[in-house]
Amino acid sequence: MPPEMRVSRSVLETEARALAHYLADVSLPEAVVNRYVLAHDVLPLAPTSERDARVLSITRRFSWTLPYLDAAEAALRRDSALRRKLLLVAALVETWPPAADRFLPSHRSILRATTTLGRVCVTVLSKTALGLILYATAVRRV
Numbered sequence: 001m002p003p004e005m006r007v008s009r010s011v012l013e014t015e016a017r018a019l020a021h022y023l024a025d026v027s028l029p030e031a032v033v034n035r036y037v038l039a040h041d042v043l044p045l046a047p048t049s050e051r052d053a054r055v056l057s058i059t060r061r062f063s064w065t066l067p068y069l070d071a072a073e074a075a076l077r078r079d080s081a082l083r084r085k086l087l088l089v090a091a092l093v094e095t096w097p098p099a100a101d102r103f104l105p106s107h108r109s110i111l112r113a114t115t116t117l118g119r120v121c122v123t124v125l126s127k128t129a130l131g132l133i134l135y136a137t138a139v140r141r142v
Contacts, residue, residue: 011060012037018063019089022070026099032092045084051139052081058138065134071124072131 016036020028028036039045047053055073059066059082073080094103108116 009037012040015060015085016089016092018059018066019086020093022063022066023086023090024093024099024102026093026096026102028093028096032096035092036088039088043084043088045081045088047081051077054138055080055082055135056085058134067127068131068134069138070131071127072135075128075132076135 013033013036016033017028020026020032047056055069059069069082070086073083077083093099
């Protein structure tokens with residue numbers, strides 16, 4: 001990674017914890033956080049554009065924006081730096097035994113599954129709508 005794209009270890013550690021909290025509502029142990037930091041040396045996770053850098057900067061400063069900017073980038077830029085980092089954290093959390101069960105299927109009745117699907121659809125649409133507004137504000141000057 002070019003030196004101008006490097007961020008400090010402490011920033012990456014904080015980022016790993018925020019992304020894991022957003023994705024699976026878990027607190028990562030140091031060993032998993034360390035794997036996230038080390039992955040930045042071998043995987044293409046650095047921002048590839050000014051837009052990527054702006055979005056990452058905002059999510060690092062204001063972690064509450066993660067669900068909204070994630071939804072917007074899922075709709076607009078699936079290969080963004082934020083999406084790549086979220087995929088890495090999802091893989092790390094999924095392979096961490098105490099959190100692995102969050103990724104396993106569970107048995108649900110048809111009624112409960114349908115209700116959950118409806119709730120998820122409304123949530124996704126609202127987060128995407130707000131996320132598109134935040135995204136437009138974040139990348140306005142690019």
